[in-house]
Amino acid sequence: MRDWRRNKAAFGLLIGPASLWLVVFFTLPLAIVWVYSFGLKGPQGQTILALTFENYTRALDWLYLEIILKSLWIALATTAICVIMGFPLAMGIAFAPKSLKNPLLLLVILPFWTNLLIRTYAWIAVLRTRGFLNFGLEWLHDGFAAVAAAVGLDDLLGPFQPLELLYNQYAVVIGLVYVHLPFLVLPLYATLEKLDRGYLEASLDLGAGHWRTLVSITLPLVMPGLVSGGLLVFIMSMGNFLTPDLLGGTSSLMIGNLIARQYGAARDWPFGSALSFLLLYATFIALWVRAAVAQRSKGLSY
Amino acid sequence: MTATATKALAPPRAQRRRRDRAGPLEYTRRRWLQIVILANFVFLYFPIVSLIAFSFNDSKRNITWQGFTLKYYVKAFNNTALHEAFGHSMIIATTSTLVSTVLGAALGLALYRYRFPGKGPFEGWVHLPIMIPEVSMGVAMLAFFARVDLPLGLFTITVSHIAFSIPFVAVVARARMAGFDHALEEASRDLGATEWQTFWNVTFPYMVPGIVAGALLAFTLSLDDFVITFFTSGPGSTTFPIKIYSMVRFSVTPEVNAASTVLIVITLTLTVTAMVIQSRMGRKPRA
Numbered sequence: 101m102r103d104w105r106r107n108k109a110a111f112g113l114l115i116g117p118a119s120l121w122l123v124v125f126f127t128l129p130l131a132i133v134w135v136y137s138f139g140l141k142g143p144q145g146q147t148i149l150a151l152t153f154e155n156y157t158r159a160l161d162w163l164y165l166e167i168i169l170k171s172l173w174i175a176l177a178t179t180a181i182c183v184i185m186g187f188p189l190a191m192g193i194a195f196a197p198k199s200l201k202n203p204l205l206l207l208v209i210l211p212f213w214t215n216l217l218i219r220t221y222a223w224i225a226v227l228r229t230r231g232f233l234n235f236g237l238e239w240l241h242d243g244f245a246a247v248a249a250a251v252g253l254d255d256l257l258g259p260f261q262p263l264e265l266l267y268n269q270y271a272v273v274i275g276l277v278y279v280h281l282p283f284l285v286l287p288l289y290a291t292l293e294k295l296d297r298g299y300l301e302a303s304l305d306l307g308a309g310h311w312r313t314l315v316s317i318t319l320p321l322v323m324p325g326l327v328s329g330g331l332l333v334f335i336m337s338m339g340n341f342l343t344p345d346l347l348g349g350t351s352s353l354m355i356g357n358l359i360a361r362q363y364g365a366a367r368d369w370p371f372g373s374a375l376s377f378l379l380l381y382a383t384f385i386a387l388w389v390r391a392a393v394a395q396r397s398k399g400l401s402y
Numbered sequence: 403m404t405a406t407a408t409k410a411l412a413p414p415r416a417q418r419r420r421r422d423r424a425g426p427l428e429y430t431r432r433r434w435l436q437i438v439i440l441a442n443f444v445f446l447y448f449p450i451v452s453l454i455a456f457s458f459n460d461s462k463r464n465i466t467w468q469g470f471t472l473k474y475y476v477k478a479f480n481n482t483a484l485h486e487a488f489g490h491s492m493i494i495a496t497t498s499t500l501v502s503t504v505l506g507a508a509l510g511l512a513l514y515r516y517r518f519p520g521k522g523p524f525e526g527w528v529h530l531p532i533m534i535p536e537v538s539m540g541v542a543m544l545a546f547f548a549r550v551d552l553p554l555g556l557f558t559i560t561v562s563h564i565a566f567s568i569p570f571v572a573v574v575a576r577a578r579m580a581g582f583d584h585a586l587e588e589a590s591r592d593l594g595a596t597e598w599q600t601f602w603n604v605t606f607p608y609m610v611p612g613i614v615a616g617a618l619l620a621f622t623l624s625l626d627d628f629v630i631t632f633f634t635s636g637p638g639s640t641t642f643p644i645k646i647y648s649m650v651r652f653s654v655t656p657e658v659n660a661a662s663t664v665l666i667v668i669t670l671t672l673t674v675t676a677m678v679i680q681s682r683m684g685r686k687p688r689a
Contacts, residue, residue, distance in 0.1 A: 107597065111516055115508070115516075117505050118572070122569075126530070129545060129546035130538075132549055133541065186442075191430075193430075210670075213670055215626045218662040232452060301426070304426050
C-alpha cells in the first residue's frame with residue numbers, strides 16, 4: 101500500500117469524484133434531515149427551522165411509543181425465528197459432503213436475488229383468505245369431515261372457516277423471516293465452516309452426547325457468527341418498510357411505515373426526521389455491537 | 403476387472419456396514435436434519451415458485467390450476483403503462499450503472515492502493531449507504547431534493563441510485579484487487595512506463611472482471627430498487643417495481659405475476675452472470 105502523498109493527483113482523481121458524490125447526494129441529505137428533526141411543522145405542512153426537542157419527546161407519546169415497541173418486538177421475533185430455522189440449516193450445509201455444499205448454499209442465496217417487492221408480494225397469494233394456505237387447510241378439513249361422516253359423526257367440525265392470515269403482525273413476521281433468513285445462514289455457515297472439528301470429536305470421544313456437544317462446544321464457538329447474523333437480521337427487520345406495508349394491517353405498523361407516513365400523508369417532516377434519526381441511532385448502536393463482537397472474536401483463536 | 407477381484411477389494415461385511423452408517427459428525431446424514439432442511443427450502447421456494455407457476459394459469463383469480471396459458475404475458479407486454487415504466491427503469495439503470503461504475507471502481511482502487519490519515523472512519527462513512535435503513539435514505543433524498551427545489555423525476559431517481567450503488571461497486575472492485583501482484587506495476591515502472599501507461603496497460607486490465615461484476619450488480623440494484631425510488635419518483639417517472647407495487651395494491655392478478663416473473667428472470671440472469679465472473683476472479687490470474 102502506498103502513501104497518498106506520493107502521488108496526490110492520482111489519489112485525488114480516484115477518490116475525489118465518488119467522495120464528492122457521496123457528500124452531496126448522501127451525507128448532505130442526511131444532514132438536512134438531522135437539522136429538520138429539531139424543527140417545527142408550519143401551518144401548511146412546511147418545515148420551519150428551529151431548535152426544539154419536541155419531535156423527539158413526541159416519539160415517547162404512547163401512540164408512537166407503542167409502534168416503536170411493536171417494531172422492536174417484531175424484529176426480535178423475526179430474529180429468533182431466523183435463528184431457530186437458520187441454525188439447523190447452516191449446520192446441515194456445513195456438515196454436508198463437500199460436493200453438496202455449494203449447491204445447497206446456492207439454493208439458500210437464490211431467492212435472495214429476486215426482487216424484494218416480488219418476494220413479499222408472493223406471500224399475499226399464500227396467506228390471503230382465498231390463498232394457498234387456507235386452500236390446503238380447507239382440503240384437510242374436508243378430508244377429516246368426510247372421515248367423520250363415514251363413522252357417523254356428521255357436523256363434528258362444522259363448515260370450514262378460512263383463517264385470517266394476512267394483514268396482521270404474524271404475516272409481517274413471516275414475510276420478514278422469509279426476506280432475511282439468508283443474512284443469518286450465511287455468516288453462521290462461514291463460522292461453522294471454520295470451526296475446528298477436533299473439538300467436537302474430542303467432546304464426543306470423552307463421552308458427551310450430541311446435544312451436550314452442541315450446547316457446550318459448538319454453540320459457544322460459533323457465537324460470534326450467530327451474533328453477527330442475528331444483529332444483521334434485527335437491524336434490517338427493524339428498519340423495513342415494504343414488508344409491513346404490504347403484509348401488515350393498521351395494527352402492525354412499524355417504525356419505517358411511521359416515518360414514511362410523516363413524509364407522506366401526514367406531512368410532518370420534522371417528526372418524520374426525528375423518527376428517522378432514532379432509527380439510525382439504533383442501527384448505529386447495533387452495528388457498533390456487531391463490530392465489537394467481531395473484534396473480540398478475532399483475538400481468540402480456536 | 404473380474405468378479406473375484408471385485409470381491410477381494412470389497413471390505414468385509416461388518417466394516418462396510420460401519421462405513422455406510424453416518425459418522426459422528428456427519429449431521430447432514432441424519433434423517434431429522436434432512437427433514438428440517440427440506441422444510442426450510444419449501445419455505446424459501448414455495449411462494450416464489452407458485453408465483454411464477456400461476457403467471458401461466460388460465461384463470462383470473464382462482465387459486466386452482468385451470469390450464470396453461472401465455473395470455474397474461476401478452477397482456478403485460480401490451481400494457482402501455484407497464485411498457486413506459488420498463489423504459490424508465492432501463493434509462494435509470496443504464497445511467498446509474500455508467501456513473502456509479504466509474505466512480506465506484508476508482509474509489510475501490512483508491513481504498514486498495516493508498517494509505518491515508520483517517521482511512522478507517524472514511525471507509526465506515528463510504529459503506530454507510532449499504533448499512534442504513536432504506537427508508538431513512540429515501541426520506542433524506544426526498545428532503546434534499548425538496549430543499550434544493552429539484553422536481554422529482556427520472557433525474558432525482560438516478561442521482562439517488564448512483565449514491566447507493568457507489569459503495570457496492572467499490573466493494574467488488576476492491577475485492578478483485580486483493581489478488582493483484584504489486585510486482586507487475588513495479589516491473590512496468592522499472593521498464594520505463596509512465597504512471598498512466600502502467601495503470602492503463604497493467605492495472606486496469608486486471609481490474610476489468612471486477613468492474614464488470616460491479617457494473618452488473620449496480621444495474622441489478624437500480625432495476626430492483628423499490629424503497630428509495632418510492633420516495634424520489636414523481637408522477638411521470640414510474641419505474642417497473644413502482645408500477646408492480648401499484649398493481650399489487652390494486653389487485654392480485656396473474657398479470658402482476660407475469661410482470662414479476664419477467665423482472666425475476668432479468669435480475670437472476672444478471673446476478674448469475676456477475677457471480678460467474680466473480681468466481682472466475684477467484685482463480686489464478688492469467689497475467
